[in-house]
Amino acid sequence: MSEIAWLAVDWGTSNLRVWAIDTSGQPLDQRQSKAGMATLTPEGFEPALLNAAGDWAEGPTTVVACGMVGARQGWVEAPYTPVPCAPLPAALTPATTSSDSLTVHIVAGLCQTNPADVMRGEETQIAGFLALNPKWDGVICLPGTHTKWAHVSAGEVVSFQTFMTGDLFAALSQHTVLRHSVADTGWDEAAFLTALDDALSRPDRLAARLFSLRAEDLLANLTPETARARLSGALLGAELAAAKPYWLGQQLAVIGAGKVAEVYVQALGTQGAPAILVDNDAATLAGLKAAYASLKGAV
């Protein structure tokens, strides 16, 4: 195995992922654990990292980490930088460790004053995308529990907006009366596209659409899979309608993975807005590599 030069860490609310990076900047291997920020007290971060990294952290080790690890409830707060700014505008924030052989640097998030918004982790993916695609201008969509839309120009994040569509979908399908009518899995492509189109053409009617999923279950045997696809289409359509100033007439990239990212690309496509799909992990790693390079430059 090649020599490990440093460890790249993506540390979110629910997961911790560690990559061993070689001296040429290539990832050698990945390890992960469920020790997300939400499960840890400030004292718990170092042991959780050492536990996940295992023998990778036995000698002198440099770690660059992004994500919720830098939140107020994280290992150490890496304060937000206000946009407009480059995606990695600030010096990395060092985290306190109990050992001189372990050095941990945390990437700062971005904020926006008006309308108020924050991101933490996505700035690293945007930096990675720009490292892989220099001089790219346009809008980057980062689907997730809290999807971000970021306008990028001349190497800076100009503005961004968060839509909590994934969080809303989960709350509606698990914690309202719709839980009786919406499946956890399954799909109905035609129902999704119809609901998406309907929501995009009449986004003001979102509030009126939700209960019909329950009523059609009771009256017309709407299947839970179709209800799931319709709820997804209605919420994504509402997001796309409200995010229109971001994507209309712009060069577009979706950074994500799996079905969710594909659904965003597909939905944008129905609106005549083609987007390139960029792999989540590739963007994260390229961003952490850029952060590591900035660290070396600063030393």
Next chain:
Amino acid sequence: MSEIAWLAVDWGTSNLRVWAIDTSGQPLDQRQSKAGMATLTPEGFEPALLNAAGDWAEGPTTVVACGMVGARQGWVEAPYTPVPCAPLPAALTPATTSSDSLTVHIVAGLCQTNPADVMRGEETQIAGFLALNPKWDGVICLPGTHTKWAHVSAGEVVSFQTFMTGDLFAALSQHTVLRHSVADTGWDEAAFLTALDDALSRPDRLAARLFSLRAEDLLANLTPETARARLSGALLGAELAAAKPYWLGQQLAVIGAGKVAEVYVQALGTQGAPAILVDNDAATLAGLKAAYASLKGAV
């Protein structure tokens, strides 16, 4: 104490309320329990009723009940009648009891085919309102976890629509990231009115507003009470925007109780749509009395 002629029962998802009614149709007293439909199997309804009614049900007893007790998961299913129809269009559905001295009759709900919708319990309140206000035409709003808007004309429910605004508010404030930023109690009147007005003028932007409550908490020390009022205003504004065909230019009544009903009346007032506020229990009792009268007429 005057003689008890019959028992009026409002049996919802979470609560059971029983009134003793005298021979002139006046309520003598009320008893209640937490034995709502959601807590009971079909065999559990009779004991729950007898337990709540106590000595009121010791002799030969006639009961008229409305609400979720007549749902598919209730004591016995009282099938929905499709609108347009009178609010109490169908013969009451008898429930099986273990004793000849106890006779239970259940009020049917209403349904609508397109757009699909259902109500169960509110039809009794509408019937009660019309019994108290004969020849009234207009739109009745019944705020609750699932608020109903019903267009009433010539003694019939012409159409209706459900908005799950209360359910949505609870899910968002308890089961999404907003739970960290939205208080369980407290209010900010100015913030509510601003959010209401904003939502009514740009209802298509609902999806874009939600995360800002979290971001302003992190960046600008938004108080949880103000966040609560803003979330309430945003969701109610979205409902009123989508319900506009119901309330615009109509004679309006809100049947409800407490702060929630007042908020609907206030919000409609800001749109130049004055509504009379009608007490929930008065409407329910008048409706159950009308149902009891129909039973006597049918015998």
